[in-house]
Amino acid sequence: MTxxxxxxxxxxxxxxxxxxxxxxxxxxLVLRYCEVGYRVIGFDVDQSKVSALLExxxxxxxxxxxxxxxxxxxxxxxxxxxxxxxxxxxxxxxxPTPLGRHREPDLSFVVGTIESVAPYLHPGMVLSLESTTxxxxxxxxxxxxxxxxxxxxxxxxFLVFSPEREDxxxxxxxxxxxxxxxxxxxxxxLQAGIALYDKVVDTIVPVSSxxxxxxxxxxxxxxxxxxxxxxxxxxxxxxxMNIDLHEVIRAAATKPxxxxxxxxxxxxxGHCIPIDPFYLTWKAREFGVHTRFIELAGxxxxxxxxxxxxxxxxxxxxxKKAVSGSRILILGLAYKKNVDxxxxxxxxxxxxxxxxxxxxISYADPHIPAFPVMRAHRFSxxxxxxxxxxxxxxxxxxxxxxxxxxxxxxIRTNARLLxxxxxxFAEGAPNIVRA
Amino acid sequence: MTxxxxxxxxxxxxxxxxxxxxxxxxxxLVLRYCEVGYRVIGFDVDQSKVSALLExxxxxxxxxxxxxxxxxxxxxxxxxxxxxxxxxxxxxxxxPTPLGRHREPDLSFVVGTIESVAPYLHPGMVLSLESTTxxxxxxxxxxxxxxxxxxxxxxxxFLVFSPEREDxxxxxxxxxxxxxxxxxxxxxxLQAGIALYDKVVDTIVPVSSxxxxxxxxxxxxxxxxxxxxxxxxxxxxxxxMNIDLHEVIRAAATKPxxxxxxxxxxxxxGHCIPIDPFYLTWKAREFGVHTRFIELAGxxxxxxxxxxxxxxxxxxxxxKKAVSGSRILILGLAYKKNVDxxxxxxxxxxxxxxxxxxxxISYADPHIPAFPVMRAHRFSxxxxxxxxxxxxxxxxxxxxxxxxxxxxxxIRTNARLLxxxxxxFAEGAPNIVRA
Numbered sequence: 001m002t003x004x005x006x007x008x009x010x011x012x013x014x015x016x017x018x019x020x021x022x023x024x025x026x027x028x029l030v031l032r033y034c035e036v037g038y039r040v041i042g043f044d045v046d047q048s049k050v051s052a053l054l055e056x057x058x059x060x061x062x063x064x065x066x067x068x069x070x071x072x073x074x075x076x077x078x079x080x081x082x083x084x085x086x087x088x089x090x091x092x093x094x095x096p097t098p099l100g101r102h103r104e105p106d107l108s109f110v111v112g113t114i115e116s117v118a119p120y121l122h123p124g125m126v127l128s129l130e131s132t133t134x135x136x137x138x139x140x141x142x143x144x145x146x147x148x149x150x151x152x153x154x155x156x157x158f159l160v161f162s163p164e165r166e167d168x169x170x171x172x173x174x175x176x177x178x179x180x181x182x183x184x185x186x187x188x189x190l191q192a193g194i195a196l197y198d199k200v201v202d203t204i205v206p207v208s209s210x211x212x213x214x215x216x217x218x219x220x221x222x223x224x225x226x227x228x229x230x231x232x233x234x235x236x237x238x239x240x241m242n243i244d245l246h247e248v249i250r251a252a253a254t255k256p257x258x259x260x261x262x263x264x265x266x267x268x269x270g271h272c273i274p275i276d277p278f279y280l281t282w283k284a285r286e287f288g289v290h291t292r293f294i295e296l297a298g299x300x301x302x303x304x305x306x307x308x309x310x311x312x313x314x315x316x317x318x319x320k321k322a323v324s325g326s327r328i329l330i331l332g333l334a335y336k337k338n339v340d341x342x343x344x345x346x347x348x349x350x351x352x353x354x355x356x357x358x359x360x361i362s363y364a365d366p367h368i369p370a371f372p373v374m375r376a377h378r379f380s381x382x383x384x385x386x387x388x389x390x391x392x393x394x395x396x397x398x399x400x401x402x403x404x405x406x407x408x409x410x411i412r413t414n415a416r417l418l419x420x421x422x423x424x425f426a427e428g429a430p431n432i433v434r435a
Numbered sequence: 436m437t438x439x440x441x442x443x444x445x446x447x448x449x450x451x452x453x454x455x456x457x458x459x460x461x462x463x464l465v466l467r468y469c470e471v472g473y474r475v476i477g478f479d480v481d482q483s484k485v486s487a488l489l490e491x492x493x494x495x496x497x498x499x500x501x502x503x504x505x506x507x508x509x510x511x512x513x514x515x516x517x518x519x520x521x522x523x524x525x526x527x528x529x530x531p532t533p534l535g536r537h538r539e540p541d542l543s544f545v546v547g548t549i550e551s552v553a554p555y556l557h558p559g560m561v562l563s564l565e566s567t568t569x570x571x572x573x574x575x576x577x578x579x580x581x582x583x584x585x586x587x588x589x590x591x592x593f594l595v596f597s598p599e600r601e602d603x604x605x606x607x608x609x610x611x612x613x614x615x616x617x618x619x620x621x622x623x624x625l626q627a628g629i630a631l632y633d634k635v636v637d638t639i640v641p642v643s644s645x646x647x648x649x650x651x652x653x654x655x656x657x658x659x660x661x662x663x664x665x666x667x668x669x670x671x672x673x674x675x676m677n678i679d680l681h682e683v684i685r686a687a688a689t690k691p692x693x694x695x696x697x698x699x700x701x702x703x704x705g706h707c708i709p710i711d712p713f714y715l716t717w718k719a720r721e722f723g724v725h726t727r728f729i730e731l732a733g734x735x736x737x738x739x740x741x742x743x744x745x746x747x748x749x750x751x752x753x754x755k756k757a758v759s760g761s762r763i764l765i766l767g768l769a770y771k772k773n774v775d776x777x778x779x780x781x782x783x784x785x786x787x788x789x790x791x792x793x794x795x796i797s798y799a800d801p802h803i804p805a806f807p808v809m810r811a812h813r814f815s816x817x818x819x820x821x822x823x824x825x826x827x828x829x830x831x832x833x834x835x836x837x838x839x840x841x842x843x844x845x846i847r848t849n850a851r852l853l854x855x856x857x858x859x860f861a862e863g864a865p866n867i868v869r870a
Contacts, residue, residue, distance in 0.1 A: 006636075009489070114534065135676050136676070165690055167692060167693070170692065172691075172692065173691055173692060177691075178690070178691065179689040181686045181687075181688070181689065194477075203689070205689045207682060207683075207686050208679070208682060209512055210679070211676065211678050212675075212678055212679065212682055212686065213684055213686070215673060215676070215678050215680075215683045216683050216686040216687045217687075219669065219683055219684065219687045219694075220687045220690055220693065220694045222665070222669070222691075223662075223665070223687070223694055223695070224694075226661065226662075226665050227658075227661075227662070227729075229728065230657070230658070230661050230728045233477075233726065233727060233728055234654065234657070234726075236724055237715070237719050237722070237724045237726060238650060240719075240722040240723070240724050241570050241571070241646065241650070241719075241722055243570060243644070243646050243647055243650050244643070244645075244647065245650075247642060247643060247647055248647055248650045248651050248654055249654065251616045251642050251648070251651040252616075252651045252652075252654045252655045252658070253642050254606055254614040254616065254638070254640045255600055255613070255614070255655055256607075256612075256613065256614070257602060257605065257607065257608060258602070258655065258658075258659055259654075259655045259658055259659075260658070260695045270713055271592050280672070283676075284672050284675075284676075287672070287675040288675070289671060289672045289675050291668065291669075291672060292668060292731055292735070293664065293665045293668055293728075293731060296727055296728060296731055300727070300728075335646075368545060
């Protein structure tokens with residue numbers, strides 16, 4: 001039996017695990033498989049990642065190079081050569097699923113990967129897609145391509161969807177301790193999927209189909225997008241009523257049931273919350289249904305950078321200054337606190353809007369020493385060191401992301417005008433504006 | 436000092452506490468004040484409530500008559516005579532704040548009460564409004580009326596807003612253990628408010644203003660309304676995609692951070708979630724801002740009874756039956772499980788729609804033996820006893836509210852067609868339809 005042989009190899013850790021995509025999701029998973037004793041081949045088309053790993057170096061802030069150095073050369077083999085898929089018993093896809101320019105799902109990385117590895121697929125493999133995507137992707141995009149090669153899914157090759165739940169920088173939970181949802185194309189596929197993850201995660205949550213697993217991950221992120229959208233809308237309402245919404249949320253959070261606090265901010269960023277929900281919106285159209293909460297959350301959340309800019313304009317104006325010509329410092333380039341990830345960060349959108357208005361823009365982020373290369377945004381900037389002199393030299397300082405490493409006393413004392421998007425500073429001081 | 440004398444009396448429990456409105460909120464509070472040793476005068480315009488209490492009888496299912504009998508005649512004095520406000524040191528308003536016919540706040544009970552008690556107010560009192568309402572109510576509706584009597588708020592009379600957080604039927608939390616948010620018109624008001632609640636609740640959460648306290652309560656219920664609206668919308672989407680949303684929510688709930696499960700249903704009911712959010716919507720208009728999440732949640736949630744009816748129509752149709760002339764049994768009249776409260780219950784809306792379509796309607800609810808008197812709905816019905824015979828005699832059985840006291844095996848086995856609004860029954864059986 002193909003399946004029982006595979007499950008045996010996975011159980012006794014003689015299986016070789018292949019992981020495609022060595023980013024925020026793939027790299028921790030690679031290390032976890034190494035840790036428990038599997039041989040792992042890590043695939044990435046980005047040769048610079050492969051080279052860094054081969055030198056035992058990490059390129060993700062919260063993952064130590066020591067962990068990589070420990071396994072490279074022995075159980076971990078990084079490569080950009082997809083033909084080595086021949087050697088693996090399991091292949092896990094951790095590739096990006098971004099949005100296209102018209103907010104449609106961009107499955108090019110998923111489809112490109114399956115087509116690139118097609119010549120090297122072989123019977124007795126389990127394939128797992130971890131990339132967040134709409135319900136039906138595994139069934140409609142992966143399964144037919146595998147079957148076109150002559151394999152029977154559920155007999156020759158086992159196919160599951162098992163969404164990643166990485167939370168970079170969260171010290172409470174790791175790849176091992178976060179329960180893993182898994183749905184298979186067939187019962188046999190699910191069994192193989194469970195065997196694949198059984199040794200590396202503490203809890204597996206089997207669901208009845210790949211579609212259910214796909215929707216599970218989307219629901220998690222839709223829940224966050226909508227709850228953040230709600231408090232962002234409430235922030236605007238409370239601000240008009242001269243009520244501090246942060247105080248209100250903290251008070252509401254003392255209710256011991258039926259309430260969970262989410263906090264407003266300058267918008268949403270990262271590779272999940274601003275993107276994933278629209279995968280469902282797109283798919284729902286095929287079924288003639290609407291995802292209005294997602295649309296509304298998207299609209300509210302994406303309007304927040306403009307709201308922040310309007311608060312900056314107002315704050316400068318009340319000091320008889322125009323934005324044009326003002327020196328403005330953005331604190332926090334990352335999209336959330338204590339991480340070095342600036343993907344889809346609202347800070348960047350705010351910087352761009354202000355630059356377009358003629359401001360001289362600087363930023364400070366202890367996690368991001370230089371403004372990274374981005375597809376859609378370009379700044380030639382390095383992080384400003386925060387000192388009395390540097391802070392007080394700006395017309396306006398904007399707290400966009402509230403990293404723990406910032407010295408908030410230093411900032412409060414020296415900022416001429418402080419626009420606070422995170423409710424970090426008590427209201428009332430003349431130099432402080434909430435946004 | 437007026438204030439220090441009042442605080443002393445509250446602290447040493449020689450103060451007399453008056454509570455206006457002896458419903459789901461006021462009655463538990465009355466009993467809690469009695470329990471810790473205060474003398475309490477309970478006011479209600481409804482003479483039947485006063486009479487019941489005088490006889491030591493409870494009219495709320497989850498409050499035992501023994502608790503009432505224990506205090507009536509000694510520390511507890513129920514009355515409908517508002518002139519006895521003369522005798523109290525503290526007056527707590529637990530009166531209804533419903534919506535008018537055009538979804539506008541109906542403050543008639545709040546305003547009516549303050550005007551009725553006006554002749555009996557006296558210096559050295561603390562007044563607390565607990566009724567859910569929009570930010571500004573205490574400041575704009577109560578304070579001016581007290582000041583018009585010649586009192587200085589914060590000096591003669593102390594005024595606070597401290598929202599009720601009762602969760603009827605929740606065995607985990609009581610009036611004592613639920614933290615109590617409190618905001619005062621002045622610092623002195625807040626101090627008096629804290630003294631008022633200090634002996635009866637474990638934790639007081641002071642906030643900076645009555646407005647902040649008012650918005651806190653609204654935010655709690657807006658959060659619920661929006662999250663329920665979201666899963667109700669998702670239910671419709673998942674249903675079209677042939678995915679069981681209940682399974683998806685259960686799987687998502689295994690994520691140990693960043694997700695909180697809310698479950699879909701036939702709509703929302705009770706005296707909070709369907710009503711309170713629109714208090715903010717109404718007030719926000721005064722400030723030129725919109726509460727779009729609230730509007731959307733209201734729209735989605737209030738459309739759910741029609742969605743359920745459409746599922747009933749479809750289910751009967753697939754058995755070649757029309758609704759007209761069909762015998763339909765609604766399980767659960769209460770708006771949520773294990774309580775006897777049918778206010779704003781979607782079950783009633785569903786019953787009315789089906790009756791309008793010509794169905795013969797019955798209901799079964801172990802908590803509600805006879806259909807109660809309602810302002811806007813009228814049925815002359817008693818709860819049907821659930822037996823093999825009774826269940827199988829209906830063309831369709833609708834699980835609207837999933838009380839623990841229902842015998843689900845009995846229902847599943849005997850229902851000819853079972854429309855399940857609560858995800859209680861596994862899908863797949865030919866007699867089961869999810870709604």
